Amino acid sequence: MATTSKSSPSKSPSKSTSAKPSAKSSAARKTSGRRRRTGRRDPLAIRLLKADHREVEGWFDEYEQLEEDADKLALFDKIALALKVHTQIEEEIFYPEERGDVEEDMLDEAYVEHDGAKKLIAEIEAMQPGEDFYDAKVKVLGEYIKHHVKEEEQPGGIFAQSKKGDEDLEAMGERLQARKDELMAELAPAKAN
Numbered sequence: 041m042a043t044t045s046k047s048s049p050s051k052s053p054s055k056s057t058s059a060k061p062s063a064k065s066s067a068a069r070k071t072s073g074r075r076r077r078t079g080r081r082d083p084l085a086i087r088l089l090k091a092d093h094r095e096v097e098g099w100f101d102e103y104e105q106l107e108e109d110a111d112k113l114a115l116f117d118k119i120a121l122a123l124k125v126h127t128q129i130e131e132e133i134f135y136p137e138e139r140g141d142v143e144e145d146m147l148d149e150a151y152v153e154h155d156g157a158k159k160l161i162a163e164i165e166a167m168q169p170g171e172d173f174y175d176a177k178v179k180v181l182g183e184y185i186k187h188h189v190k191e192e193e194q195p196g197g198i199f200a201q202s203k204k205g206d207e208d209l210e211a212m213g214e215r216l217q218a219r220k221d222e223l224m225a226e227l228a229p230a231k232a233n
C-alpha cells in the first residue's frame with residue numbers, strides 16, 4: 041500500500057529547487073513524500089545505502105497503518121532484519137573505509153547511533169505487538185533512524201564527505217552488496233522449522 045510517489049510528474053513551478061531550503065522547510069514537510077534526491081548519479085555504494093534507507097522508511101510508514109498484531113510482528117521482523125544487515129555492512133565496510141575521508145566525530149556518532157538503534161530493536165524483539173509501549177517503541181525507532189539517516193545523507197554529511205574522498209565507491213558498492221546478500225541469508229529467521 042505504500043504510495044509510490046517516486047518522481048513528481050509536474051514539478052512545482054516555485055523555482056525553489058536549487059539551494060537554500062531554509063525558510064520553508066518545516067511548513068512544506070508534511071507531504072512526507074520523501075523525495076529527497078535518490079541520487080541516481082551517486083556511486084554504487086551510496087545508491088545501495090540510500091536505497092536501504094528508503095525501503096526501511098517506507099516500512100515504518102506502512103507500520104502505522106497496521107492494526108493486526110500478526111501483521112505488525114511480520115513487518116517489524118522485516119524492519120529489524122533490514123536494519124541489522126544495513127548497520128552491519130556500514131560498520132564492517134563503509135564506515136571503516138571512510139575513516140580519513142569523513143570527519144572522525146561524525147563517524148563516531150554514527151556508530152553510537154547504530155548502537156542505540158540495536159538496543160531498541162532488541163527491546164522490541166523481546167516484546168509482543170499487543171504489549172504496552174510496543175507501538176511506541178517502533179515509532180521511536182523509526183524517528184531515531186530518520187535522524188540517523190539524515191546525518192548520513194544531509195549536505196556535508198557522511199555520504200557527501202565520502203563522495204569527495206578517495207575511496208572507490210563503485211567497487212565498494214559491490215562488496216557492500218555481496219556482504220548484504222550473505223548477511224540476509226545468515227540472519228533471516230529460519231521460517232519453517
Ligand SMILES: [Fe+2]
Pocket residue numbers: 089093126130189192
Ligand atoms: Fe545508513
Ligand SMILES: [Fe+2]
Pocket residue numbers: 127130150154188192
Ligand atoms: Fe548508519
